[in-house]
Amino acid sequence: MYTNRGFIETDHGADIRIKIWAPTFEQLLEEAIKALGNLIACKDKDLQKISKTLFLKSSTKEELIVTTLEELLFLFEKEGFIPLEGKVMDLSNKYKVKIKVKGRYLEEEEPTKNIIKGVTFHGLKITTNGNKIFTYIVFDV
Amino acid sequence: MKIVEYSPYIWRIPKEGEMLVDGIVFASKEMIEDIKNDHSLQQVANVATLPGIQKAAFGMPDIHWGYGFPIGGVAAMELKTGVISPGGVGYDINCGVRLLKTQFSLSEIENKLEELVTLLFKNIPTGIGKKKSDIKISTKSLNKLLKEGMKWTLDEGFAREEDLEYIEDNGTIEGADPNTVSQRAKERGVFQLGSLGSGNHFLEIQVVNEIYRKKEAQTLGIDKGQIVIMIHCGSRGLGHQVCSDYVKIMVKAMNKYGIKVPDKQLCCSPINSVEGQSYLKAMAAAANFAFVNRQVITYKVRKVFASVLGFHHKKIPIHTVYDVCHNIAKIETFKIDNKTKKLLVHRKGATRAFPPQNPFVPSKYRSIGQPVLIPGDMGRYSFILVGTQKAYQYTFGSTCHGAGRVLSRRKAKQQAKGRDLLKEMKDKGVIVKAAGMATVAEEMPIAYKDAEEVVNIVENVGISMKVAKLKPVAVIKG
Numbered sequence: 001m002y003t004n005r006g007f008i009e010t011d012h013g014a015d016i017r018i019k020i021w022a023p024t025f026e027q028l029l030e031e032a033i034k035a036l037g038n039l040i041a042c043k044d045k046d047l048q049k050i051s052k053t054l055f056l057k058s059s060t061k062e063e064l065i066v067t068t069l070e071e072l073l074f075l076f077e078k079e080g081f082i083p084l085e086g087k088v089m090d091l092s093n094k095y096k097v098k099i100k101v102k103g104r105y106l107e108e109e110e111p112t113k114n115i116i117k118g119v120t121f122h123g124l125k126i127t128t129n130g131n132k133i134f135t136y137i138v139f140d141v
Numbered sequence: 142m143k144i145v146e147y148s149p150y151i152w153r154i155p156k157e158g159e160m161l162v163d164g165i166v167f168a169s170k171e172m173i174e175d176i177k178n179d180h181s182l183q184q185v186a187n188v189a190t191l192p193g194i195q196k197a198a199f200g201m202p203d204i205h206w207g208y209g210f211p212i213g214g215v216a217a218m219e220l221k222t223g224v225i226s227p228g229g230v231g232y233d234i235n236c237g238v239r240l241l242k243t244q245f246s247l248s249e250i251e252n253k254l255e256e257l258v259t260l261l262f263k264n265i266p267t268g269i270g271k272k273k274s275d276i277k278i279s280t281k282s283l284n285k286l287l288k289e290g291m292k293w294t295l296d297e298g299f300a301r302e303e304d305l306e307y308i309e310d311n312g313t314i315e316g317a318d319p320n321t322v323s324q325r326a327k328e329r330g331v332f333q334l335g336s337l338g339s340g341n342h343f344l345e346i347q348v349v350n351e352i353y354r355k356k357e358a359q360t361l362g363i364d365k366g367q368i369v370i371m372i373h374c375g376s377r378g379l380g381h382q383v384c385s386d387y388v389k390i391m392v393k394a395m396n397k398y399g400i401k402v403p404d405k406q407l408c409c410s411p412i413n414s415v416e417g418q419s420y421l422k423a424m425a426a427a428a429n430f431a432f433v434n435r436q437v438i439t440y441k442v443r444k445v446f447a448s449v450l451g452f453h454h455k456k457i458p459i460h461t462v463y464d465v466c467h468n469i470a471k472i473e474t475f476k477i478d479n480k481t482k483k484l485l486v487h488r489k490g491a492t493r494a495f496p497p498q499n500p501f502v503p504s505k506y507r508s509i510g511q512p513v514l515i516p517g518d519m520g521r522y523s524f525i526l527v528g529t530q531k532a533y534q535y536t537f538g539s540t541c542h543g544a545g546r547v548l549s550r551r552k553a554k555q556q557a558k559g560r561d562l563l564k565e566m567k568d569k570g571v572i573v574k575a576a577g578m579a580t581v582a583e584e585m586p587i588a589y590k591d592a593e594e595v596v597n598i599v600e601n602v603g604i605s606m607k608v609a610k611l612k613p614v615a616v617i618k619g
Contacts, residue, residue, distance in 0.1 A: 009551055011551055011552065012206060012549055013179050013181075013205045013207075013212075013546050013549050014205055014206065014212055014341075014546050014549075014550070015206065015207075015208065015550070016550060016551070018185065027232060027491070042579075051614075059392075059393060062405070063389065065393065067279060067389075074329070076327075077378055078328075087453035096376045110557055111576070111577040111578070111579065112268075112579070113579055113580075114550075114579060115268060115339035115340060115577075115619065117232060117338075117339070117340070117378075117381050118232040118381045118384065119385070119394065120208040120209075120232075120373075120387060120406050121208075121209075121388060121404075121405035121406045121408070122208030122209055122228075122387075122404060122405070122406035122407075123208075123404060123406075125314070125404060138208050140208065140233075140381070141233045141339075141340050141550065
């Protein structure tokens with residue numbers, strides 16, 4: 001029913017909710033990054049010209065997801081950087097992470113698919129089902 | 142969770158499990174069936190579990206699924222035992238509405254409407270990301286703004302003295318401390334002053350379409366056929382960052398204080414704790430930023446109208462009717478069990494609706510009560526209401542804040558496929574300028590409840606009274 005890893009937008013009244021799944025937490029985080037880029041970018045461009053490395057830390061896995069996405073939203077708001085692909089480079093310490101994010105800059109006059117303003121903790125819980133882990137993320141728009 | 146009809150338009154979620162008080166939701170029989178389809182009633186019940194909550198957790202008729210608190214939620218907490226929850230205020234701190242009145246009629250500006258809208262759209266940044274405001278301020282000036290709110294706009298020449306009189310709390314929430322606002326929040330705010338943002342935020346040129354109460358309308362200076370301007374926006378990235386920062390702080394602090402909540406987004410701290418006090422100071426600063434943001438937009442509106450209609454911007458007859466907060470927490474005084482108590486009232490997607498003779502209502506409006514501004518969807522209408530004694534006694538001086546969504550953004554976009562929404566709006570007599578078509582699709586009229594149904598319910602319950610209906614003729618959106 002589900003691919004090995006991925007994400008899907010599900011209904012949420014005033015905001016946007018996505019369901020994400022993957023075999024490992026690292027991959028879940030990578031899918032969350034890809035989902036964010038997919039929610040922002042209107043055009044399917046594979047021009048992943050820019051690469052950024054993030055060093056982030058949190059107290060829990062859930063908080064690490066929120067912190068990562070918030071950092072990327074900040075970069076989008078500040079520089080127009082759209083994250084398209086993430087690779088967790090190091091998660092040796094449980095909640096300290098080094099992530100390489102590839103993406104591109106929003107072009108002049110390029111519209112966005114959604115305007116994401118924040119990442120919430122609403123209903124955020126990582127659950128396991130069989131050999132996959134799942135989570136829902138609600139974005140404030 | 143049970144929901145029972147208590148009396149016409151009033152539904153009760155009886156206290157059960159961890160709930161400390163009942164939930165009370167205002168809705169018609171038809172509306173409550175729709176409301177049952179999302180998670181907002183459960184969110185009312187969740188709010189009812191928060192420490193120190195008084196009387197009931199309220200849901201206004203525009204209630205819909207939010208995060209943590211429902212949108213359209215009101216909860217008042219006792220100061221000694223109660224908590225403050227950033228999720229009970231929302232990300233867009235002091236998202237609110239300002240209404241400006243003009244001395245022009247539609248026929249006087251009709252042939253200049255396109256030019257007005259084009260210039261407003263050009264001068265007031267919308268959307269997010271790289272679009273920055275042309276207002277440049279230093280960090281020192283930003284700190285002053287965060288502390289002083291509307292007083293800052295007077296010093297900087299963005300406001301007229303009369304503007305301050307007609308803003309909730311005169312546009313300055315006391316206790317704001319810029320030191321409690323993170324550097325990142327300031328960094329996000331500094332280039333967004335005077336910008337509209339996105340989502341459901343808008344600036345509309347409207348015409349007064351119907352007057353329900355003559356005395357109240359006259360007192361507000363509102364007459365049928367008059368052009369008014371409604372501004373709906375908030376504290377932009379600065380407020381969002383304050384909320385994000387303090388949600389994380391409070392998620393951690395809950396362990397320290399032994400607080401458990403059914404949803405992490407309801408995270409909170411005791412009002413008198415270090416975390417709680419720090420959030421209240423930061424929230425006040427963000428709320429001040431929002432008042433100033435709406436004032437800078439007002440300044441730009443005056444400049445655009447002046448240039449198109451041949452006035453000096455300082456003399457253009459555009460005056461503030463009122464400015465209300467929709468997302469805020471404030472310490473206010475109410476009677477509970479015949480005892481006067483100071484309470485912290487969370488209004489998340491709700492409006493203060495103080496009654497006639499209340500000292501917090503501007504003296505000019507004291508005979509009619511506080512104006513309540515209810516934006517509807519961009520195709521139909523918005524409303525001016527006034528607060529009542531019943532609201533003060535029953536709902537901690539609170540009422541609804543808007544129409545409330547019925548379609549999710551995803552479903553709205555699906556239904557908009559293949560439609561020329563701009564043309565549809567133009568055929569209805571509404572010019573729309575938007576940063577992106579996605580927002581227009583998400584915000585199309587059928588995505589919202591009929592705002593008239595919402596305001597009729599609050600009027601029937603007695604927590605506010607209709608004064609005037611406003612119809613949009615031009616809209617700018619993010």
